[in-house]
Amino acid sequence: MQLPLDYAPDESILAGRVILVTGAGDGIGKAVATLLAGHGATIVLLGRNVKKLEASYDLIEAAGGKDHAIFPMDLLSATPDSAAQLHDAVHTEFGRLDGLLHNAGVLGSITPLEHYEPETWLEVMQINVNAGFLLSAMLMPLLRQSTDARVVFTSSGVGRKGRAYWGAYSVSKFAVEGLMQVLADETESEGRVRVMSVNPGATRTGMRAAAFPAEDPLTLKTAQDIAPAYLYLFGPEGRALHGQALDCQ
Numbered sequence: 001m002q003l004p005l006d007y008a009p010d011e012s013i014l015a016g017r018v019i020l021v022t023g024a025g026d027g028i029g030k031a032v033a034t035l036l037a038g039h040g041a042t043i044v045l046l047g048r049n050v051k052k053l054e055a056s057y058d059l060i061e062a063a064g065g066k067d068h069a070i071f072p073m074d075l076l077s078a079t080p081d082s083a084a085q086l087h088d089a090v091h092t093e094f095g096r097l098d099g100l101l102h103n104a105g106v107l108g109s110i111t112p113l114e115h116y117e118p119e120t121w122l123e124v125m126q127i128n129v130n131a132g133f134l135l136s137a138m139l140m141p142l143l144r145q146s147t148d149a150r151v152v153f154t155s156s157g158v159g160r161k162g163r164a165y166w167g168a169y170s171v172s173k174f175a176v177e178g179l180m181q182v183l184a185d186e187t188e189s190e191g192r193v194r195v196m197s198v199n200p201g202a203t204r205t206g207m208r209a210a211a212f213p214a215e216d217p218l219t220l221k222t223a224q225d226i227a228p229a230y231l232y233l234f235g236p237e238g239r240a241l242h243g244q245a246l247d248c249q
Contacts, residue, residue: 001241001244001246001247002246002247002248002249003198003229003232003233003246003247003248004228004229004232005221005225005226005228005229005248005249006228007228007229007231007232007235007237008228009039009231009235010039011038011039011040011064012039012040013039013040013231013235013236014036014039014040014041014231014234014235015039015040015041016040017040017041017042017098017099017146017234018041018042018043018044018090018094018096018097018098018099019033019036019041019042019043019044019097019098019099019100019101019150019234020043020044020046020071020090020097020099020100020101020139021033021036021043021044021045021046021101021103022046022047022075022101022102022103022104022131022135023046023047023103023104023105024043024045024046024047024053024056024103025045025047025048025049025052025053025055025056026047026049026052026056026205026206027203027205027206027207027223028103028154028200028203028205028223028226028227029047029056029101029103029104030052030056030059030223031222031223031224031226031227032101032103032223032227032230032231033045033056033060034056034059034060034063034227035063035224035227035228035230035231036099036230036231036234037060037061037063037064037068038063038064039064039231039235040064041098041099041234042066042067042068042069042094043060043068043069044068044069044070044071044090044094044097045057045060045068045069045070045071046071046072046073046086046104047072047073047104048072048073048074048075048076050070050072053070053072054070057070069089069090069093071086071089071090073086075104075126075127075131076123076126076127076131078126078130078131078134078135079134080134080138083134083135083137083138083139084138086135086138086139087138087139087141087142090139090142091142094142095142095145096142096143096145096146097139097142097143097145097146097149098143098146098148098149098150098234099149099150099151099152099234100135100136100139100143100149100150100151100152101152101154101230101234102132102135102136102151102152102153102154102176103154104127104131105127105128105154105169105172105207106123106124106127106128106169106207107124107169107207107210107211108120108121108123108124108167108168108169108172109167109168110165110166110167110211111165111167112164112165112167113167116167116168120168121167121168124167124168124169124172125168125171125172125175128168128169128172128173128175128176129172129175129176129179132153132176132179133179136151136179136183140193143192143193144190144192144193146192146193147192148192148194148239149192149193149194150193150194150195150196150233150234150238151180151183151193151194151195151196152195152196152197152198152230152233152234153176153177153179153180153195153196153197153198154176154197154198154199154200155173155176155177155180155197155198155199155245156169156170156173156199156200157199157201158170158173159172159173159174159176159177159199160173160174160177160199160245162174176197177197177245180195180196180197180243180245181243183195184196184242184243185243187242188242188243194238194239194241194242195242195243196233196238196241196242196243196244196245196246197244197245197246198229198230198233198246198247198248199245199246199247199248200226200248200249201221201226201247201248201249202220202221202249203220203221203222203223203225203226203248203249204217204218204220204221204222204223205223208220221249226248226249229246229248233246
């Protein structure tokens with residue numbers, strides 16, 4: 001299913017909802033967090049770069065809402081203890097969570113598997129897969145406190161069909177799809193938490209530029225262009241979706 005990029009609901013559609021966005025300091029995470037806040041959501045911004053998070057916070061405050069929060073965390077070093085600290089902070093501040101967007105990720109190397117550096121492989125898996133598992137598992141009790149929660153994993157076209165030289169990134173996104181499917185199946189009967197994956201498609205981000213350095217970025221949609229698709233998922237229409245692999249483009 002391709003998500004609508006022209007979704008333009010009432011500006012209060014997310015009023016009262018608390019949504020955590022990883023990788024909120026830049027790119028798609030920043031654009032989506034800003035748009036969600038502009039439609040009434042309270043945003044918990046998670047990322048490793050405090051200055052970028054603060055810049056996002058200022059932009060999001062201007063977009064609307066109030067009482068947004070910053071939680072610095074380097075997913076490369078994320079542990080059960082740091083995930084538990086995140087749970088406790090969100091629980092203390094908000095008491096529940098209505099949405100979780102796993103947006104943070106790293107590219108790794110574009111190279112044949114036989115030349116892939118093991119250290120880089122492990123770092124990609126930690127950030128793209130292990131951290132997503134840790135945060136999802138630890139925050140699930142807070143998501144269950146909501147009557148209508150979303151967990152959205154960021155996928156990729158190379159996570160649905162393997163491609164030569166994409167190495168750990170491709171494999172990690174296959175794992176993300178599996179993680180999404182398992183979690184969706186586990187929450188199916190509850191009806192409180194809806195789980196899905198999204199492939200943003202070719203978007204004008206730093207990661208895309210690193211993967212395709214010869215590509216003209218002006219031919220790509222911006223993060224702001226695709227953000228309405230995420231608004232659709234976190235809004236009322238997203239309740240009808242569960243366990244699906246979705247596309248923005």
